Amino acid sequence: MLELVSINGNVTPPEKAQISVFDRGFLYGDGIYEVARSYNRIFFGLEDHIDRLLNSAQRIQLEIGMSKDELISEIYRIYKHSEINDAYMRIVITRGEGRINLDPTQTELSSNVVIFIQKLPKIDPKIYDRGISLLTASVFRNPKKSLDPNIKSGNYLNNIMALGEAKKKGADDALMTNREGEVTEGTTWNIYAVINGEIVTPPDDADILRGITRKTLRELCANNKLKWIERPIKLAELVKADEVFTTGSVKEVVPVSQIDGQKIKNCPGAITKLLQKLYKGYIDDYCSARIGKYS
Numbered sequence: 001m002l003e004l005v006s007i008n009g010n011v012t013p014p015e016k017a018q019i020s021v022f023d024r025g026f027l028y029g030d031g032i033y034e035v036a037r038s039y040n041r042i043f044f045g046l047e048d049h050i051d052r053l054l055n056s057a058q059r060i061q062l063e064i065g066m067s068k069d070e071l072i073s074e075i076y077r078i079y080k081h082s083e084i085n086d087a088y089m090r091i092v093i094t095r096g097e098g099r100i101n102l103d104p105t106q107t108e109l110s111s112n113v114v115i116f117i118q119k120l121p122k123i124d125p126k127i128y129d130r131g132i133s134l135l136t137a138s139v140f141r142n143p144k145k146s147l148d149p150n151i152k153s154g155n156y157l158n159n160i161m162a163l164g165e166a167k168k169k170g171a172d173d174a175l176m177t178n179r180e181g182e183v184t185e186g187t188t189w190n191i192y193a194v195i196n197g198e199i200v201t202p203p204d205d206a207d208i209l210r211g212i213t214r215k216t217l218r219e220l221c222a223n224n225k226l227k228w229i230e231r232p233i234k235l236a237e238l239v240k241a242d243e244v245f246t247t248g249s250v251k252e253v254v255p256v257s258q259i260d261g262q263k264i265k266n267c268p269g270a271i272t273k274l275l276q277k278l279y280k281g282y283i284d285d286y287c288s289a290r291i292g293k294y295s
């Protein structure tokens with residue numbers, strides 16, 4: 001089998017995968033998820049992704065009933081059914097099925113665990129040289145105190161609305177700000193500015209999801225004597241930066257060519273290119289160190 005879906009451990013071809021319309025993920029987006037990418041059969045950063053999944057579960061008091069090790073083993077057990085060497089994996093855990101009733105404390109609820117193994121989505125290789133264009137969305141990123149972006153829930157309407165707006169206006173993707181006009185993140189990625197040779201990104205406590213790729217980059221910068229600064233960035237400052245780039249698990253490090261129609265000075269800039277290279281090297285080392293561990 002190539003692409004597949006596992007529902008509570010039962011593996012099916014994608015077209016046969018079915019779940020109840022009473023599932024709370026479907027009804028309310030009441031669930032959590034993670035996405036990881038495999039490189040020659042090793043899921044990069046899976047331990048971190050599962051930590052984040054468990055944190056999301058705890059934040060919404062969702063009982064998964066599986067430990068970190070059990071989740072990792074289960075993902076690799078399911079993956080063995082697929083022949084895709086470089087795969088896209090999504091694990092979705094919902095609060096399960098019950099009566100149509102918002103109450104998350106209903107006793108009959110039991111979580112549903114769904115794992116998708118798919119081919120990687122087609123990524124146009126040109127984005128790594130030419131960059132992507134961004135549009136600042138008119139909707140603000142969900143503030144931490146309303147719905148913390150660190151809860152990686154199935155409810156992505158905030159980001160979907162932003163992306164829809166950007167696409168309609170001809171941009172590749174949407175950048176999101178907060179009420180103070182500070183940059184937060186994009187629809188599925190974190191954002192960075194290179195200013196006077198320093199890599200600047202919104203801080204951990206901004207309205208952002210703390211990306212695994214962001215965490216890796218922070219480590220790479222420390223190991224390679226690159227200056228990493230976390231502080232609020234105003235939109236006007238971002239647009240004038242020497243370089244701008246985004247990061248996410250699927251597309252990795254992507255340069256930004258323009259924001260709201262204004263050209264970014266260098267795209268891709270030298271530091272963006274260096275980080276693209278360092279990140280690739282890091283993935284290679286990570287995966288090489290795990291060969292044979294999960295096969």
Ligand SMILES: Cc1ncc(COP(=O)(O)O)c(C=O)c1O
Pocket residue numbers: 035149159185186187188189190208209210211212213214247248249250
């Ligand atoms: C809103 C948001 N921000 C940032 C990211 C990047 O996170 P990561 O580097 O862990 O893929 C994602 C990834 O899905 C995301 O959805």
